[in-house]
Amino acid sequence: MTDSVFKPSGVVTLLTDFGLSDPYVGVMKGVMLSLAPKLELIDLTHGVPAQAVAVGAWHLSQSWSRFPKGTVHVVVVDPGVGSDRRILLAERDGHIFLGPDNGVLDPSLDGDAVVRSLDIERFALPGASRTFHGRDVFSPAAAALASGMAPSEAGELISSWERFSLPEAEVDEAGVIHTEALYADSFGNLITTVEAALLGEGEWTVELCGESMPLVGTYAEVEIGALLALVGSSGTVEVSQRDGDAAASLGAGAGASVVIRPSASD
Amino acid sequence: MTDSVFKPSGVVTLLTDFGLSDPYVGVMKGVMLSLAPKLELIDLTHGVPAQAVAVGAWHLSQSWSRFPKGTVHVVVVDPGVGSDRRILLAERDGHIFLGPDNGVLDPSLDGDAVVRSLDIERFALPGASRTFHGRDVFSPAAAALASGMAPSEAGELISSWERFSLPEAEVDEAGVIHTEALYADSFGNLITTVEAALLGEGEWTVELCGESMPLVGTYAEVEIGALLALVGSSGTVEVSQRDGDAAASLGAGAGASVVIRPSASD
Amino acid sequence: MTDSVFKPSGVVTLLTDFGLSDPYVGVMKGVMLSLAPKLELIDLTHGVPAQAVAVGAWHLSQSWSRFPKGTVHVVVVDPGVGSDRRILLAERDGHIFLGPDNGVLDPSLDGDAVVRSLDIERFALPGASRTFHGRDVFSPAAAALASGMAPSEAGELISSWERFSLPEAEVDEAGVIHTEALYADSFGNLITTVEAALLGEGEWTVELCGESMPLVGTYAEVEIGALLALVGSSGTVEVSQRDGDAAASLGAGAGASVVIRPSASD
Numbered sequence A, B, C: 001m002t003d004s005v006f007k008p009s010g011v012v013t014l015l016t017d018f019g020l021s022d023p024y025v026g027v028m029k030g031v032m033l034s035l036a037p038k039l040e041l042i043d044l045t046h047g048v049p050a051q052a053v054a055v056g057a058w059h060l061s062q063s064w065s066r067f068p069k070g071t072v073h074v075v076v077v078d079p080g081v082g083s084d085r086r087i088l089l090a091e092r093d094g095h096i097f098l099g100p101d102n103g104v105l106d107p108s109l110d111g112d113a114v115v116r117s118l119d120i121e122r123f124a125l126p127g128a129s130r131t132f133h134g135r136d137v138f139s140p141a142a143a144a145l146a147s148g149m150a151p152s153e154a155g156e157l158i159s160s161w162e163r164f165s166l167p168e169a170e171v172d173e174a175g176v177i178h179t180e181a182l183y184a185d186s187f188g189n190l191i192t193t194v195e196a197a198l199l200g201e202g203e204w205t206v207e208l209c210g211e212s213m214p215l216v217g218t219y220a221e222v223e224i225g226a227l228l229a230l231v232g233s234s235g236t237v238e239v240s241q242r243d244g245d246a247a248a249s250l251g252a253g254a255g256a257s258v259v260i261r262p263s264a265s266d
Helices: A024-035 A053-066 A133-146 A246-250 B024-035 B053-066 B133-146 B246-250 C024-035 C053-066 C133-146 C246-250
Strands: A011-016 A040-045 A072-076 A087-092 A095-100 A114-118 A155-157 A177-180 A190-195 A204-208 A211-216 A227-231 A236-241 A257-262 B011-016 B040-045 B072-076 B087-092 B095-100 B114-118 B155-157 B177-180 B190-195 B204-208 B211-216 B227-231 B236-241 B257-262 C011-016 C040-045 C072-076 C087-092 C095-100 C114-118 C155-157 C177-180 C190-195 C204-208 C211-216 C227-231 C236-241 C257-262
Touching (some): A011 A024, A011 A053, A024 A040, A024 A133, A024 C011, A040 B024, A053 A072, A072 A133, A095 A133, A190 A246, A227 A246, A236 A257, B011 B024, B024 B133, B040 C024, B053 B072, B053 B095, B072 B133, B087 B133, B190 B246, B204 B236, B236 B257, C011 C024, C011 C053, C011 C133, C024 C133, C040 C053, C087 C133, C177 C190, C190 C257, C204 C236, C236 C246
Parallel strands (some): A072 A095, C011 C072, C072 C095, C211 C227
Antiparallel strands (some): A087 A114, A114 A155, A204 A211, A227 A236, B190 B236, B204 B211, B204 B257, B227 B236, C087 C114, C114 C155, C204 C211, C204 C257
């Protein structure tokens, strides 16, 4: 399936590790508006930890489908900028994705995705820098695609690209689920990729950093200050603290081992 | 008065304690744009301290009237999410307010406000989470109301809701005003709710954390580094430090006792 | 040349030191949208360190030309607010700049710039505060200018204003360049104003805080964790650390002495 079904909505999302302390994101928007004045530019987040491809990949995979068809998603978590890494232009379900070929797009793509290698030369602004492709390559390409340029004009089809696996859960013979924390959000919730469907019926206990806590339905089921686990807004298990910051209280962060165990029944 | 005079302007403001490090706010915008592509989405702030209903209530009360009539204000400072707390839909002076029934809207409402309990079931997205009503309930409701749905279709009128009083000032027999700091802004200004009208003519001295400082008209009236008090941009007394951070210098924050005393005259 | 060639695009950029923790920026947008509903409001950044005129001046000078002609750039880094400092209204190359007369606009202006003193009384909102001209003066003025008011109606021409020089480089007899770090961005890159053109051909070594590092073309030329210097996205020399934070590693910040020396050849 290589005929594009992309009909631009004019919405462009931005997901970077640039933070908001500097004008880097603002300047990207200036470049886009100079080329396509009517775009609606939405910040997905710019708080990805510097060069944390896994966190960027997770955020994108959890977010893109909430936007209208016809959205262009620009992802600049790009430790390889300045090298000869490719930039991918992918289409899926009426959305377009632009990101470096380092795996950050991969968890958001499926078998029907149509993936191209962006023609960087075609889009690079005159005097393009080697360190800020967000401004000099991604922004002009996004503006063109969000204005109706056909993806087939913007790059050649490719059949392989950098794959990326988010942390997976292993279920052992006793039915115990072993995984790790993907990251801590700004509330201190430690997010895993374990989906509710893996749990089925029954009660579960979650272990992290030597602490054990119940998997509950909502915060209000535990005391203020208590640790708990629940199925969070992304539909996956996370470890939280009621009215507190679980990551800080536990001294835990990305990569911490998480064990999800069927609760003992008497 | 229950006939709605709300004529949507297409502007939606967002006030949350979500921060900007995660894509929570971005995803709310995606949901709204999917339902109502032409909205103008404005961040009021997402820097309310986690679950600080008082700060959210203050920010909203100081900000909403600066926006055009026809604005929908979405407030998600919602420690009770997942419980059976109601969501309020209030109208006042041509503005609509959506927020949890925990008092966060209350200081922005007056006797003419028309308040409803939002029909949560009607707006909840399929598979709505118990932890992220910002995405799954508030956003679809805001998009509908900002697109012209009549409030009377969106919920039943109610006559009582959670009240909330911002810290008040007490004036003792000697004319001394006693209050407390509501919060410290990001410049370290300690904000109170004492309005300029309470001061009238005359000179005042402000006491906080054992320090005493003059109430002046502008920063330039004191030396660089000196503590001062003045009537801030919200029209209330605040304690500041010229070219400095008063909250850090004084070790003071929300709840700190503030005394405003007529200056001794000889 | 005093005939205005400004044709508003409807884009307004905002550059302040207000941060995003408080609703100050959101309220400015409310004021603007109340007066001019169709504006496109773009945050350049609000992360300028408090009252850091030099950093604001640098960000503006590096950013404004990336936006479409017809943009109004609002700059509120304004330690003198409340005093009788003027507000400048400048035009250059089809862009308008509004900022306090403290030098923050100066590096963005050239000999053809047309500069006026804004008629503050004309634009001040009723009951304007002495501490928040961003809301009470800059926002209404920006909305008017972005809606087509002629600059000649908004203020009187002036011929002198506060000048501001960004840190300059001195080249000594041995061809060694001496300068200082202007600021550290949020990645910890220490930015200088030394342009690539000053370097010409040849190899260079950069010294900062007793450390010596090569000037390279891209991060990938050094080991992970190594310090390096390169020509950054603004076209000037910056000191970085591959996959690290140079400012934190070196304990260096704004004002740190930087020496750029031709590499010894054997």
